[in-house]
Amino acid sequence: MEIVLIKSYTEKPWRSPETYQLIEDSLRKKWRVSSIDAKNPEILHNFLSRLKQECGGSIFAFNIAEYLDEKNKTGFLPALLEEWGIPHLGSSAESIAIGLDKARTKALLNKRRIPTPRYFVANREDADIKYRAERMGYPLIVKPIREGGHIGIRESSIVYDDASLDKIVNRIFDTYDEPALVEEYITGKGMREFSVGIIDGETMLFTPVEIDYEAMGVKEEILSYETAQQDLERIKPVQDGKIRDEIIDLSKKTFAAVGARDYSRVDLRMNHTGCYVLEINIMPGLGPHSFLPEAAKDIYALEYDQLIRKLVEDSMQRQKNG
Numbered sequence: 001m002e003i004v005l006i007k008s009y010t011e012k013p014w015r016s017p018e019t020y021q022l023i024e025d026s027l028r029k030k031w032r033v034s035s036i037d038a039k040n041p042e043i044l045h046n047f048l049s050r051l052k053q054e055c056g057g058s059i060f061a062f063n064i065a066e067y068l069d070e071k072n073k074t075g076f077l078p079a080l081l082e083e084w085g086i087p088h089l090g091s092s093a094e095s096i097a098i099g100l101d102k103a104r105t106k107a108l109l110n111k112r113r114i115p116t117p118r119y120f121v122a123n124r125e126d127a128d129i130k131y132r133a134e135r136m137g138y139p140l141i142v143k144p145i146r147e148g149g150h151i152g153i154r155e156s157s158i159v160y161d162d163a164s165l166d167k168i169v170n171r172i173f174d175t176y177d178e179p180a181l182v183e184e185y186i187t188g189k190g191m192r193e194f195s196v197g198i199i200d201g202e203t204m205l206f207t208p209v210e211i212d213y214e215a216m217g218v219k220e221e222i223l224s225y226e227t228a229q230q231d232l233e234r235i236k237p238v239q240d241g242k243i244r245d246e247i248i249d250l251s252k253k254t255f256a257a258v259g260a261r262d263y264s265r266v267d268l269r270m271n272h273t274g275c276y277v278l279e280i281n282i283m284p285g286l287g288p289h290s291f292l293p294e295a296a297k298d299i300y301a302l303e304y305d306q307l308i309r310k311l312v313e314d315s316m317q318r319q320k321n322g
Contacts, residue, residue, distance in 0.1 A: 008065035014285030026305035061088035099282035196251035197292035201314035207295030
């Protein structure tokens with residue numbers, strides 16, 4: 001068996017050369033590994049075809065990126081690998097596409113009656129954005145609809161009036177050329193935020209952690225792009241058994257609702273009104289300091305290299321079993 005590590009570098013710490021090197025070192029402890037960094041789908045296809053021929057068809061792609069070229073969002077890797085018949089780590093292209101579209105995800109959660117904050121989608125041509133926001137009630141949080149990794153989320157993304165809403169919505173239109181998700185901001189009495197990693201093997205493992213905003217020392221209690229880039233995110237164990245059971249249950253239902261496979265991470269918030277699923281990150285960061293690897297080590301004593309190999313072994317077994 002030959003593992004193909006597909007590298008797609010970005011400025012994100014979990015997609016850095018250092019992270020890819022750690023992944024490659026972890027895989028090499030058990031398998032032969034070939035790696036490639038290519039922006040062109042044809043180059044990648046030729047590389048995979050040659051390896052497949054040399055190995056008699058026994059190759060498996062380790063991929064943690066949505067796109068070959070993330071800056072231009074070209075070369076949707078899960079779809080390419082499926083088209084070429086290459087077994088790969090992670091969810092199907094369709095599930096990943098759902099997870100990348102916050103509105104599609106939330107519509108699916110509502111359909112399955114999984115609690116999620118109220119929302120609406122704002123398009124550039126809409127004339128009723130302020131009216132719809134006022135009906136929902138401030139404060140609200142505004143996000144790009146198709147960006148992951150906290151991209152487009154700043155402290156100023158929390159809006160308290162029409163003027164700040166107009167400013168942030170137009171910033172998203174101009175910067176990302178996509179609609180904005182305008183969402184009820186879960187805050188107030190009893191506000192807490194959680195992240196639940198899911199490792200989908202023969203036995204599902206869950207890694208519930210709480211976001212430790214107090215240790216982060218941020219002005220606004222949100223996970224912004226800046227906090228992610230500067231590696232300021234801090235977590236702590238979920239001590240309350242009842243809360244732990246609730247967030248695991250909601251995360252498991254969300255994972256199933258979008259048809260995710262192998263691994264994912266679900267983000268949730270709660271306050272005095274209830275617990276809500278914010279989103280599912282179907283391809284969460286696998287950097288050494290990302291939530292999922294850190295929690296897997298703390299909760300299950302899975303060292304980083306063990307986690308990487310477990311993900312591959314579980315995925316291979318799932319696909320072998322059909």
